[in-house]
Amino acid sequence: MEGIMIINGSPRAPKSNSKKYAELFAKYCTVPSEYFAITNKNHLELCRKMENYTHILFVFPLYVDGLPVTLMNFLKTLEEQSPKTKLQVSVLVNCGFIEPEQNNVAVKILQCFCKKQGYPFGSVLRIGSGEAILNTPLKIFAIWKIKQLATSVAKGKNRNLKTTMPLPKKIFIRASTNYWENYGKRNGITPAQMATMGIEEGSV
Amino acid sequence: MNLILSDRRIELPINNRSTEFIDLSGLQISNCIGCFGCWTKTPGKCVIRDDAVKVYPKIAESCKILYITKVKYGNYDTIMKTMLERSLPIQQAFIRLLNGETHHIQRAVAPKQATVIGYGNISNEEQEIFKQLVARNASNMCFEDYRVIFSHEDTLEQTVINEVTSWKE
Numbered sequence: 001m002e003g004i005m006i007i008n009g010s011p012r013a014p015k016s017n018s019k020k021y022a023e024l025f026a027k028y029c030t031v032p033s034e035y036f037a038i039t040n041k042n043h044l045e046l047c048r049k050m051e052n053y054t055h056i057l058f059v060f061p062l063y064v065d066g067l068p069v070t071l072m073n074f075l076k077t078l079e080e081q082s083p084k085t086k087l088q089v090s091v092l093v094n095c096g097f098i099e100p101e102q103n104n105v106a107v108k109i110l111q112c113f114c115k116k117q118g119y120p121f122g123s124v125l126r127i128g129s130g131e132a133i134l135n136t137p138l139k140i141f142a143i144w145k146i147k148q149l150a151t152s153v154a155k156g157k158n159r160n161l162k163t164t165m166p167l168p169k170k171i172f173i174r175a176s177t178n179y180w181e182n183y184g185k186r187n188g189i190t191p192a193q194m195a196t197m198g199i200e201e202g203s204v
Numbered sequence: 205m206n207l208i209l210s211d212r213r214i215e216l217p218i219n220n221r222s223t224e225f226i227d228l229s230g231l232q233i234s235n236c237i238g239c240f241g242c243w244t245k246t247p248g249k250c251v252i253r254d255d256a257v258k259v260y261p262k263i264a265e266s267c268k269i270l271y272i273t274k275v276k277y278g279n280y281d282t283i284m285k286t287m288l289e290r291s292l293p294i295q296q297a298f299i300r301l302l303n304g305e306t307h308h309i310q311r312a313v314a315p316k317q318a319t320v321i322g323y324g325n326i327s328n329e330e331q332e333i334f335k336q337l338v339a340r341n342a343s344n345m346c347f348e349d350y351r352v353i354f355s356h357e358d359t360l361e362q363t364v365i366n367e368v369t370s371w372k373e
Contacts, residue, residue: 010238011235011236011237011238012237012238012239016238061238063236063238063285063289064280064285064288064289064291064341064344065337065340065341065344066279066280066285066337067279068236068238068289069235069236069282069285069286069289070235072276072279072281072282072285073282075277076276076282096299097299097305097306097307098306099305099306102305102340104336105278105333105336105337105340108278108333108336109277109278109279109333109337110277112277112278112329112330112333113277115329116277116327169301169304169306170301172299172306173299173300173301173306176298176299176306177298177299180243180244180297180298183240183243183244183297184243184244184247184297186244187244187245189244189245189247193247194243194244194247194296194297194298195247195296195298195309196247196248196311197248197311197312198248198311198312199248199249199260199261199264199293199294199311199312199313200248200249200257200260200261200293201248201249
């Protein structure tokens with residue numbers, strides 16, 4: 001059976017932007033797909049389910065310029081519990097910075113895993129401004145590229161795509177500051193409190 | 205202060221009060237859950253109150269720092285990577301331009317002379333990726349200057365001793 005296993009490697013999978021990106025991918029993909037989130041307990045189950053699919057799409061956020069530990073831990077299990085037939089692996093990675101190129105090293109890390117473990121590599125979509133883009137009218141740029149990724153993965157192509165908010169960086173920074181100030185406001189935290197230089201000061 | 209952050213126990217001849225060695229493998233540090241609490245609820249403090257909260261203030265404070273980590277697929281292996289992810293409270297949510305790129309504003313983080321020793325059976329490709337990763341980290345982790353050194357596991361201790369000895373000089 002042809003099918004895509006979408007695996008969310010975000011540590012906050014149920015509330016993650018990665019989940020929203022995965023949903024958009026599934027919506028626009030012409031090949032059947034199924035969504036899974038990595039948890040501490042389901043590594044073996046996910047490895048076993050791989051026998052039922054032809055492709056994997058890893059969806060994850062950039063953490064400290066690389067793969068989040070949630071995904072790294074899963075890859076270590078997958079190394080030990082590899083499916084008999086190696087699936088084609090594609091990637092949808094997002095970072096909060098405006099430059100989608102800041103995701104490049106994370107993609108290389110995943111490509112390195114694939115090369116070492118014998119998984120054919122498929123397509124990549126690198127999203128910049130990924131924390132907020134889906135909450136703005138500029139989401140059309142993300143959706144457009146996700147459609148292209150979905151088509152590429154369905155056809156087994158090797159495309160290297162990227163997208164971000166088409167804004168000058170200074171305007172992006174202003175918009176990002178507003179975004180985070182509103183985030184803090186919802187928690188009763190002022191911009192000045194958020195901008196504290198103190199580390200481990202005050203009460204939790 | 206000088207800080208040595210290691211993902212394994214290493215016997216080091218340190219009798220220098222200004223240098224602290226932390227063996228992360230002996231600490232209880234759980235994964236960052238990406239809740240943004242340290243930016244938007246309790247700024248500067250992680251809401252998970254495990255051993256990581258004792259470590260990231262020291263990372264922030266250190267002027268000279270040595271990371272000792274196994275390298276996996278060109279990434280930090282998970283012990284070190286978990287600690288790096290849990291160091292998010294030392295940055296603000298807010299973004300600035302740094303060398304023409306967007307990066308988070310740092311809180312009270314001392315500029316650092318950093319050395320990263322990556323160990324294990326590391327292929328040339330993994331070495332190249334890891335060097336690129338550390339170069340990216342330099343912008344996000346306040347490295348004023350940095351070096352990356354690779355070592356096999358069986359020569360790691362001597363590699364670390366050589367590095368720390370050069371600090372004394």
